[in-house]
Amino acid sequence: MARLVILGAGVAGHTAASFATKWLGDEHEVVVVTPNAKWNWIPSNIWVGVGEMSKEDVTFDLAPVYAKTKADFRQAKAISLNPEGSESNNSPFVTVEYTGQGKEGATENIDYDYIINATGPKLNFGATPGLGEGTTLGEHTVSVCTADHAVHAAEELEKCIEKMKAGERQKFLIGTGHGMCTCQGAAFEYIFNIEHTLQERGVREMADMTWISNESFLGDFGMGGLHFKMGGFVTSSKVFAESLYAERGMDWIIGAHVNKVESGMVTYESLDGTTDTHEFDFAMLIPPFAGAGMKAYAKDGSDITDTVFAPNGMMKVDADYSKATYADWEPSDWPRTLQSPAYPNIFAAGIAFAPPHPISKPMKSANGTPITPTPPRTGMPSAMMGRAVTASICDMMNGKATEPTHTSCMAEMGAACVASAGKGMLSGTAAAMTVFPIVPNFEKYPGTGRDINGTTGEIGLAAHWVKHLLHHAFLWKAQLKPGWALIPE
Amino acid sequence: MSEEVKVDKEHSHVQHVEPYTPQFGTMIPSGSQKFLRTCVLWQIVRFVAINLKMTILILKSHH
Numbered sequence: 001m002a003r004l005v006i007l008g009a010g011v012a013g014h015t016a017a018s019f020a021t022k023w024l025g026d027e028h029e030v031v032v033v034t035p036n037a038k039w040n041w042i043p044s045n046i047w048v049g050v051g052e053m054s055k056e057d058v059t060f061d062l063a064p065v066y067a068k069t070k071a072d073f074r075q076a077k078a079i080s081l082n083p084e085g086s087e088s089n090n091s092p093f094v095t096v097e098y099t100g101q102g103k104e105g106a107t108e109n110i111d112y113d114y115i116i117n118a119t120g121p122k123l124n125f126g127a128t129p130g131l132g133e134g135t136t137l138g139e140h141t142v143s144v145c146t147a148d149h150a151v152h153a154a155e156e157l158e159k160c161i162e163k164m165k166a167g168e169r170q171k172f173l174i175g176t177g178h179g180m181c182t183c184q185g186a187a188f189e190y191i192f193n194i195e196h197t198l199q200e201r202g203v204r205e206m207a208d209m210t211w212i213s214n215e216s217f218l219g220d221f222g223m224g225g226l227h228f229k230m231g232g233f234v235t236s237s238k239v240f241a242e243s244l245y246a247e248r249g250m251d252w253i254i255g256a257h258v259n260k261v262e263s264g265m266v267t268y269e270s271l272d273g274t275t276d277t278h279e280f281d282f283a284m285l286i287p288p289f290a291g292a293g294m295k296a297y298a299k300d301g302s303d304i305t306d307t308v309f310a311p312n313g314m315m316k317v318d319a320d321y322s323k324a325t326y327a328d329w330e331p332s333d334w335p336r337t338l339q340s341p342a343y344p345n346i347f348a349a350g351i352a353f354a355p356p357h358p359i360s361k362p363m364k365s366a367n368g369t370p371i372t373p374t375p376p377r378t379g380m381p382s383a384m385m386g387r388a389v390t391a392s393i394c395d396m397m398n399g400k401a402t403e404p405t406h407t408s409c410m411a412e413m414g415a416a417c418v419a420s421a422g423k424g425m426l427s428g429t430a431a432a433m434t435v436f437p438i439v440p441n442f443e444k445y446p447g448t449g450r451d452i453n454g455t456t457g458e459i460g461l462a463a464h465w466v467k468h469l470l471h472h473a474f475l476w477k478a479q480l481k482p483g484w485a486l487i488p489e
Numbered sequence: 490m491s492e493e494v495k496v497d498k499e500h501s502h503v504q505h506v507e508p509y510t511p512q513f514g515t516m517i518p519s520g521s522q523k524f525l526r527t528c529v530l531w532q533i534v535r536f537v538a539i540n541l542k543m544t545i546l547i548l549k550s551h552h
Contacts, residue, residue, distance in 0.1 A: 242515035249505040251512075384550055406552060413550035416543045429526045432539050434546050454546055459518075460526040462536035466543075488547045 002028045002113035002397050005094055007078045007292075009034035009062055011042070011379060012350025013118030014478055015386035015489060021069035022485060023394040031110060032066060035077035035099040039065075039478055040147050043379060043418075044471050046189045048150035049284070050157060050197045052423040055147045058475075065480055075100035078119060078292065079107065081308060083343040084299035092345065114393045117315045117348040118386060121289030124178075130261030131177045131287060140261050141177070141283040144190055153284060157194065160282045164203035170281040173266065175212035177285030179257030179371040182222050183378060184213055187286050188241075189419035192431075195248050196422035210278065211245060211252040212285075214371050216271065216363050218242050218252055221417075222373035224360045226435050227448040228457045234448065237433075240457050244431065253278065255363065257371045258285060273366025289351060289374070291315070307342050314354035316340065317347070321354070326361050331411035331441045333357065337404035338389050347389045349408075350382035359439055380415045381438060383489035384408050411439035414454055418467045430463030432456075 004024070006017050009032055020030045038059040047053040066073035076096035083092050091111040098106045123145050125132025132138035142153035160170045174191035176184060191211055198204040211218075219225050219237030226237045245252055255271035266285070267277050291313020296305045310316055319335040333356040340346035348354075355375045362372045377385075388408035395401040414436030422428025434456045440449025448455075477487040499520040506512045518526075525531050 239516055242511070243517060246506055246512035246515050246517060247503060249512075380547075388552065408552065412552060414546040416546060426527070426529070434542055436546055436549065454542075454549065456542055458535065458539070460532050460535055461529070462532040462539055465532075465536050466539050469540075488544070489551075 003031060003111065004028065004393060004397065005031045005033060005110055005112040005115045006118060007033050007094065007116065008118035008120050008350070008352065009036065009039060010118065010120045010350065010382070012120070012352070012382040012386035013116070014039055014062075015383045016116050016118055016349060016390040017066070017071055018069070018478075018480060018484070019387055019390045020394060021071050023390070024397060026070070028397050029072065030069075031072040031074060031112075032062075033074045033076050033078055033094070033096050033110070034062065035075065037061060037063065037075055037100055038147075041471060041475055041478070042145075043467075045144045045147055045150040046186065046193055046420065047423050048147055049142075049144040049153040049190055050193045051154040052193075055151050059147050060475070060479055065478075068480060074098070074110070076108070078294050080295040080297060081115070081346070082109075082297050082299075083308065083346060086297070086299060086301065092343075112345075114345045114397060115347070116386075116389055116393070117294075117346065117352045118350050119292035119294070119352045121351045122292055122313065123287045124290040125287040127180075127288045127290075128178045128258055128261060128285075131258070131285060138261065140263050141285050143287070144186060144284060145286070156282060157197070161198070161201050161203055163281075164198075164206035165201075167206075169206050169208065171279055172207055172209045173212055173278060173280035173283040173285070174209075175253075175256075175285060176214045176373075177258045177261065178288040179214045179269075179369060180374055181214055181286050181288045182374040182376050183286050183289070184215060184221050184373060185376065185417055185419060187211075187213070187284065188221075190284055191250065192244070192248070192419060192421040195250065196428045200422065200427075209248075209250040211250060212256050212258065212266070212268065212278065213252070213254050214257060214373055216255050216360070216371070218245065218254055220360050220373055222358070222360055222376045223435065223438060224440060224449075226433075226450060226455055226457075227452070228433075228455045229452060230457065234452060237457065240431075244459070255371055257365065257369050261285070269365050269367065269369055269371070271363055271365050271371055291352065291354075308340065308346070310354035312354065315346070315348035315352055316342070317353045319354065319356040321356050323357060329357055331437070331439050334409050334411040334439055336407040336409040336412075337392060338385060338408065339392075339404055347393065349385040349389045351377055353377075353385070375410070376415075376438075377410065379417075380489065381408075381410060381413060384413055387489055411437050411441060413437060418463050418470065420464055420467045422464070425464065425468070426461065428464060429459050429461060430467055431459050432463035432466055
């Protein structure tokens with residue numbers, strides 16, 4: 001009997017745990033380590049953030065689900081890896097610190113034969129002065145990164161609506177809170193949901209709405225933008241996104257590195273090197289992401305964190321990290337098996353793996369400040385990576401292979417994104433986008449870098465229905481209800 | 490005395506757009522396009538199409 005340890009139970013980790021218990025059966029042991037007691041369908045946090053859903057609608061307890069699968073659930077956070085074991089233990093192990101199950105604060109070493117790092121991001125609010133301290137959200141802005149953050153955001157939004165009803169004009173600022181953020185899509189969806197909510201509540205005319213982002217153009221989305229067929233043209237996502245903002249009367253600030261947040265005001269540096277400020281009454285600014293911050297130690301106790309992890313805390317995998325300039329970048333730089341080059345029994349999935357470089361062209365302000373979106377790898381790509389990595393490991397644990405048998409490469413996979421504007425089945429309109437591949441391949445698809453037939457964008461009620469479908473389907477799947485494995489990632 | 494300017498349906502949703510602003514330089518949906526976005530019959534067709542596109546995308550992405 002061998003043991004697979006999965007660190008994290010978000011989209012990638014929970015997908016891995018679900019399939020690992022299904023494919024390994026009773027032959028092997030699956031241990032899931034996550035600091036959270038609940039699973040969260042993060043895309044629907046947007047609806048929680050405008051008061052359309054409750055926290056309970058988007059979360060469920062993990063323990064009963066893992067009890068069904070016989071996965072050994074440990075509510076704990078990973079502190080460090082010993083991939084070679086230690087002087088007193090020849091087995092590789094991970095050190096965890098409990099955050100629940102009545103053992104809060106206690107540490108334990110868990111031996112493993114294979115391990116998947118799917119710890120997701122550390123929400124690095126502390127990277128921007130005033131945005132927060134460490135991983136804790138500050139007092140000046142709101143967030144929709146967790147269900148609890150989204151509940152708080154909805155409460156603050158309600159206060160603004162009451163003020164507007166009383167005749168007090170309000171300024172809304174939504175976007176990214178640092179020059180190196182990713183996940184623009186979540187903020188993009190949130191600003192459209194707020195705008196729709198204000199329309200529905202009859203106070204839109206009392207609101208000044210502004211988007212602020214580290215993208216060098218609207219519609220970059222951390223993927224260098226995309227093109228799709230629309231109205232007889234192959235249209236840029238820049239035109240698509242600008243149209244959405246213009247139609248709704250929202251302003252935009254792009255190429256912005258927010259470097260300070262104060263009560264009611266942000267200070268930001270633009271690509272041209274100038275510094276400006278923008279006032280707000282309500283701001284939702286996405287923080288930059290970092291790795292979970294695990295350390296790694298060799299058998300003799302020496303620190304090998306730099307060997308296992310990139311400087312940002314993400315895990316190094318089979319990517320080419322040597323390409324420094326945009327002109328040298330190739331789709332083949334992106335990892336395929338997500339296996340650690342240093343330790344073949346270590347894999348990473350989802351946000352936890354270190355991308356070789358951004359997808360968007362790197363930009364610096366005139367002062368040399370990097371202002372570049374980092375690659376998006378939440379949601380669908382994370383789930384696909386979790387499944388592929390698990391399939392490879394299960395084949396190796398079951399003796400069918402000695403090398404990874406499955407791949408999940410962002411230069412070979414597509415992604416779908418549905419950005420709602422409200423939750424109504426007959427009101428509001430969402431944007432549905434698909435992109436293939438996520439990392440553009442200008443040799444295979446000259447001109448736009450992507451398959452024009454697989455890269456699409458449209459606006460309408462149907463995308464709302466798709467968002468509802470995804471919400472219910474993925475909550476069903478994640479709770480491992482009958483037929484869950486038939487729902488594709 | 491100023492005379493009230495009537496705005497037709499094709500422009501009513503974008504009357505906030507000012508010339509020589511960033512918003513002025515982008516495409517703006519026509520009234521008919523906006524109608525189709527919420528036309529239930531048309532959107533049922535698009536719902537099927539979007540699901541089909543996403544299914545193909547998923548099938549092409551698993552290796």
